[in-house]
Amino acid sequence: MISSELEKAPCAICGGIEFAELFKTRDYLYGVPGEFSISKCKNCSLVSLNPRIPKERIASLYPDNYEPYSMSFSQEMLSKLVAGQEGRRILLERHAQKGFALDVGSGDGRFLLCLKQAGWRVAGCELSEKSAAFQRDSLGLDVKTGSLLSSRFDSEIFDAITFWSVFEHLYDPLETLAEAKRVLKPGGVIAMSMPNFDSLERMVFRSKWFCLQPPFHIYHYSPKVMKRIVAETEMKIEKVYYSTTATSLISSMRIAKGHSISVQSDENANDATPTRISGSESRVKQFAKNVVFDCAIVPALRFADLLRLGAYTNYVIRKT
Ligand SMILES: [Zn+2]
Known part of the structure; x- marks a missing residue:
């Protein structure tokens, strides 16, 4: 996954836009390429995948063998x-x-x-x-x-x-x-x-x-x-x-x-x-x-x- 295909999103709960990265991880199950960042909202502590793949595109990434x-x-x-x-x-x-x-x-x-x-x-x-x-x-x-x-x-x-x-x-x-x-x-x-x-x-x-x-x-x-x-x-x-x-x-x-x-x-x-x-x-x-x-x-x-x-x-x- 190239980073330009990812989007930054505000927190779904409080709308906050400031996040602290906890760690980076990968898709170990289905092999979607690239590194993904797991972050915590600085305002309300909700943890999210951020940046993420836009909602409109995610359905096409679910593999047939899901x-x-x-x-x-x-x-x-x-x-x-x-x-x-x-x-x-x-x-x-x-x-x-x-x-x-x-x-x-x-x-x-x-x-x-x-x-x-x-x-x-x-x-x-x-x-x-x-x-x-x-x-x-x-x-x-x-x-x-x-x-x-x-x-x-x-x-x-x-x-x-x-x-x-x-x-x-x-x-x-x-x-x-x-x-x-x-x-x-x-x-x-x-x-x-x-x-x-x-x-x-x-x-x-x-x-x-x-x-x-x-x-x-x-x-x-x-x-x-x-x-x-x-x-x-x-x-x-x-x-x-x-x-x-x-x-x-x-x-x-x-x-x-x-x-x-x-x-x-x-x-x-x-x-x-x-x-x-x-x-x-x-x-x-x-x-x-x-x-x-x-x-x-x-x-x-x-x-x-x-x-x-x-x-x-x-x-x-x-x-x-
Ligand atoms: Zn929040």
Whole structure:
């Protein structure tokens, strides 16, 4: 990426234009060339990718193999993907009344299908035309092509709105949250997951942290900053769940060691169950590694979550 293709943007929260650079990083996942600067707003502390690729151009940079857009799967694979969304459904149903749900950035429709099977009425919006068409034509889901802002849903129709690994991709987080509030029924719930910039993992790995993912992650949030953003829309964070998984930890370790990492998104990385180690190694070696993983790494990850230093955060926001 040549620097003339990048734009400097004011802070999305306070409009500030003075930033302090924290570090430079690269795209370790998809290989978009160039160095990217991660900066902190001097006024409100929101961390952003700045300069960044203009909003109009970013869609064309998402590769065809971007994981949430994987759509060529068998019925068996689809069932597996849908089952993988149970953790998110359970989290949502802990706070929201079953009714009409909207999934923003619904990807390949796996979460919408999971909710539908559990008796929800569902709708989605998705920026990728190809993905949106797949969800409509192959899965029979009610999905609009576009952002939440461009979709113009009627006011106060949804009981729940979800943003799974979506909010950090948004160029206009405040406007989007205000729009979510408009289309949400009073008493309705917004659930979202995103990487935690104040996590232990980010502090340890800094520019090599897996979750930075430039140029696609535009803003990097912490619970402190999210509290301020949500307050701006006169809503309230009801609960913050922390989760750390092996997916991001192992990927960060590989980046730090200079190894390439296979293309995978953070799509399921906020699930509560860490992924065990598998690969082409002998069974004995894999077994030994998994013993170490279960006895040492998993407790360490849970401890980080307990200290509110987990790599991922799930927010539940209520419209009163
Ligand atoms: Zn700011």
